[in-house]
Amino acid sequence: MTPEIEKILAGDPLAGARLISLLEDRDPLGIELLKVLYPTTGQAFLIGITGPAGAGKSTLVARLIDHLRARGLRVGVVAVDPSSPFSGGALLGDRIRMQRRAADRGVFIRSMGARGLPGGIGRSAREAALVMDAMGYPVVLIETVGAGQGEIEVSRCVHTTAVVAMPGTGDEVQAMKAGLSEIGDVFIVNKADCPGADEMVQMMERIASHRRRAPDAWRPPVIQTVAVQDRGVDDLVDCLFEHRRYLESTGRLAERQAGNRLHFFRQLVVDMAATRLLQDSPELASIQKELGHGGIDPYTAAEKLLERRLPV
Amino acid sequence: MTPEIEKILAGDPLAGARLISLLEDRDPLGIELLKVLYPTTGQAFLIGITGPAGAGKSTLVARLIDHLRARGLRVGVVAVDPSSPFSGGALLGDRIRMQRRAADRGVFIRSMGARGLPGGIGRSAREAALVMDAMGYPVVLIETVGAGQGEIEVSRCVHTTAVVAMPGTGDEVQAMKAGLSEIGDVFIVNKADCPGADEMVQMMERIASHRRRAPDAWRPPVIQTVAVQDRGVDDLVDCLFEHRRYLESTGRLAERQAGNRLHFFRQLVVDMAATRLLQDSPELASIQKELGHGGIDPYTAAEKLLERRLPV
Numbered sequence: 001m002t003p004e005i006e007k008i009l010a011g012d013p014l015a016g017a018r019l020i021s022l023l024e025d026r027d028p029l030g031i032e033l034l035k036v037l038y039p040t041t042g043q044a045f046l047i048g049i050t051g052p053a054g055a056g057k058s059t060l061v062a063r064l065i066d067h068l069r070a071r072g073l074r075v076g077v078v079a080v081d082p083s084s085p086f087s088g089g090a091l092l093g094d095r096i097r098m099q100r101r102a103a104d105r106g107v108f109i110r111s112m113g114a115r116g117l118p119g120g121i122g123r124s125a126r127e128a129a130l131v132m133d134a135m136g137y138p139v140v141l142i143e144t145v146g147a148g149q150g151e152i153e154v155s156r157c158v159h160t161t162a163v164v165a166m167p168g169t170g171d172e173v174q175a176m177k178a179g180l181s182e183i184g185d186v187f188i189v190n191k192a193d194c195p196g197a198d199e200m201v202q203m204m205e206r207i208a209s210h211r212r213r214a215p216d217a218w219r220p221p222v223i224q225t226v227a228v229q230d231r232g233v234d235d236l237v238d239c240l241f242e243h244r245r246y247l248e249s250t251g252r253l254a255e256r257q258a259g260n261r262l263h264f265f266r267q268l269v270v271d272m273a274a275t276r277l278l279q280d281s282p283e284l285a286s287i288q289k290e291l292g293h294g295g296i297d298p299y300t301a302a303e304k305l306l307e308r309r310l311p312v
Numbered sequence: 313m314t315p316e317i318e319k320i321l322a323g324d325p326l327a328g329a330r331l332i333s334l335l336e337d338r339d340p341l342g343i344e345l346l347k348v349l350y351p352t353t354g355q356a357f358l359i360g361i362t363g364p365a366g367a368g369k370s371t372l373v374a375r376l377i378d379h380l381r382a383r384g385l386r387v388g389v390v391a392v393d394p395s396s397p398f399s400g401g402a403l404l405g406d407r408i409r410m411q412r413r414a415a416d417r418g419v420f421i422r423s424m425g426a427r428g429l430p431g432g433i434g435r436s437a438r439e440a441a442l443v444m445d446a447m448g449y450p451v452v453l454i455e456t457v458g459a460g461q462g463e464i465e466v467s468r469c470v471h472t473t474a475v476v477a478m479p480g481t482g483d484e485v486q487a488m489k490a491g492l493s494e495i496g497d498v499f500i501v502n503k504a505d506c507p508g509a510d511e512m513v514q515m516m517e518r519i520a521s522h523r524r525r526a527p528d529a530w531r532p533p534v535i536q537t538v539a540v541q542d543r544g545v546d547d548l549v550d551c552l553f554e555h556r557r558y559l560e561s562t563g564r565l566a567e568r569q570a571g572n573r574l575h576f577f578r579q580l581v582v583d584m585a586a587t588r589l590l591q592d593s594p595e596l597a598s599i600q601k602e603l604g605h606g607g608i609d610p611y612t613a614a615e616k617l618l619e620r621r622l623p624v
Contacts, residue, residue, distance in 0.1 A: 035612060270586045273585045298350075306585060
């Protein structure tokens, strides 16, 4: 075992942060380290927190950290900000709010942009969560801004997905309802002291009831919170652990873990194949040149490259 | 030339719809037809309309159609609804509003979900737009719900990207500003009769001013519209064509077209490689079985598959 591996297994935050950076940069050394660590993972309770911008997710995550710490649990947080694919930037105010907790050694926070290819969000977030899992954090929260693919990806990385909405965003929630009813294990109406809270709770109840029915199916609860006033957050923590116990007692935890692992494998295959196929090569250069001159259409060009590199 | 190709070139809506369905299903016949049609494309003015759910994009698109028709232009519309990745459903009310125009033979509307892999949105939307281009529509609008990757993908399919916001969604816009300033060619504050319109216009002006400066750089205008009252829409059409003329006169149109074509090629390479690698095969089955038993980690599993199928 290398000293770096030992440090990560001992929970050293600097070593953890270094490894996450290596993985974000797709550094082969990062992958080698994570392969060694992989057998130690699978212990953490992975919770996804997703919802539209402005729903107060970051404040809610900050409060969740407080309550989990009060219960004696160390907490890892992966905050994915897909809003800045070019800059890799993040919402400074929200991050600072959370970083107040960073002085506490029981909390490890990593925020990341959504640079690179679509789907890149999922890979980097999952890798950061794996590192925190290896570091021994019993709970890891993954916070993502949801709208379309984002929340689906996060649901495939975690055990429990909490969907956050706020009053007055009915249109937005309505637009996402099919996806939300599939992925939401716990629904949260935050800012529940604002006008329209009851309507939003009712809408969420309807969405929760669309869940596929099975005799022992989980009925997703709808929780009201006012994160800035720390109201409802302890109930939320109870619900998250209740869902965890449900997954364990029904054998669905192992099922989800296997499904998530398979999804991650397939994501890695596509990601690594893209890197191999699109890295500079004389073949790629000559095909792209032909494409640039209009001598070939994009389909023929793609088939040409694949015939050489990846025959059926 | 096959009769099917002739029909599409003649603008036959049924033949066009059939081809788009074939392409959505990734039917090899669809790709063969599109390869034949490809040299006839590149004539349409492709316009992306993106923004958060609830900003009134569909109503705005309906009004844009009216104004473009009044100017004697036939219009194709690709409406991407990424909110329903599982069901492939769409917002019925909005769609019905637009379908009123469907009785007009000068308008061709196709709406699609965002099924399948992340990034799938981009491919299907672009293919539908290519078909409409081949059918002879001089203007094709691509409407997508934006938040993160979505609007970046659409900007890589079109010539001009219009970003729509509404008053009171400052947090959401703020969260996306880095991306928006890169991709927005025209900014729209819709529902400009609602409280907070001035603040949103100012925010959009600031975002527009973050655009990279070059001596002949385009300065994205900020347009106020009230789509339900048909206010500001004619100005918007003027702005869109002004941007088109700017791209033509500076040589940037050819540059964008080449960049978009290259991006599409690379997307096709990854997409087709994923299909080849992840289709049922004894190799894949045995690796996935090993992964399921926990005998191998996902990285090693992915590398194993790629070593056999796609050696470096």
